[in-house]
Amino acid sequence: MLSLRELFGGALPALVMFDLDGTLIDSVPDLAAAVDVMLAQLGREAAGVEQVRHWVGNGARVLVRRALAGDIEHSHIGEPETEQALALFLEAYAGDHSRSTVYPGVRAFLDRLQSAQIPLALITNKPSRFVPELLADKQLDGYFRWLVGGDTLPVQKPDPAALHWVMQQAGVEAGQALFVGDSRSDVLAAKAAGVPVVAVSYGYNHGRPIASENPDLLVDSLDALI
Numbered sequence: 413m414l415s416l417r418e419l420f421g422g423a424l425p426a427l428v429m430f431d432l433d434g435t436l437i438d439s440v441p442d443l444a445a446a447v448d449v450m451l452a453q454l455g456r457e458a459a460g461v462e463q464v465r466h467w468v469g470n471g472a473r474v475l476v477r478r479a480l481a482g483d484i485e486h487s488h489i490g491e492p493e494t495e496q497a498l499a500l501f502l503e504a505y506a507g508d509h510s511r512s513t514v515y516p517g518v519r520a521f522l523d524r525l526q527s528a529q530i531p532l533a534l535i536t537n538k539p540s541r542f543v544p545e546l547l548a549d550k551q552l553d554g555y556f557r558w559l560v561g562g563d564t565l566p567v568q569k570p571d572p573a574a575l576h577w578v579m580q581q582a583g584v585e586a587g588q589a590l591f592v593g594d595s596r597s598d599v600l601a602a603k604a605a606g607v608p609v610v611a612v613s614y615g616y617n618h619g620r621p622i623a624s625e626n627p628d629l630l631v632d633s634l635d636a637l638i
């Protein structure tokens with residue numbers, strides 16, 4: 413495995429793009445609570461944190477469909493059922509982020525990048541309406557020049573569109589940028605965009621080790637990159 417400076421030929425990246433859930437913030441306790449409120453309102457059994465952890469990473473709609481299916485595979489779930497459950501989930505998730513926590517090492521790494529005046533972006537599959545309030549709640553607002561949510565563009569990760577958009581805004585070439593994420597979608601999006609990718613080992617990757625996606629670098633904590 414390469415070190416961060418080795419990845420950039422002894423320099424630092426000119427732009428760093430981050431995933432949110434499972435990378436910066438452990439948001440699964442609040443996501444699971446909202447899923448369970450939704451399931452209770454539908455007269456169904458709770459799913460619980462351990463199941464929901466494996467279902468997070470492809471946005472709210474897919475999370476809700478997986479909860480309805482009780483499984484990662486959700487192709488048999490119908491549209492009207494999805495819409496009804498999604499509305500309940502979005503209402504249950506709004507406003508309460510009290511169980512979500514910032515992972516160790518995150519703040520130190522963001523501070524280091526900020527003091528080096530490296531522009532930062534957030535690219536998440538989470539619905540955009542939740543992103544500013546969650547960041548503010550955890551005192552992570554003020555770091556990111558660009559915020560891209562799961563519904564900001566017509567497609568979400570693993571599609572590389574958001575990475576291309578941010579790099580264009582920043583005027584930075586793919587080889588000078590870095591993506592930091594926790595799941596297969598992040599690694600696939602970064603690779604499709606030609607962006608070096610660091611994966612964190614502590615996040616959510618549908619119950620599979622993220623090492624199997626072959627990120628350029630794998631770390632147990634972001635402060636290992638300082």
Ligand SMILES: O=C(O)COP(=O)(O)O
Pocket residue numbers: 431432433434468469470471472475535536537538539
């Ligand atoms: O909300 C999700 O499904 C995952 O969001 P993420 O892209 O920040 O990991």
Ligand SMILES: [Mg+2]
Pocket residue numbers: 431432433434435469593594595615616
């Ligand atoms: Mg994630």
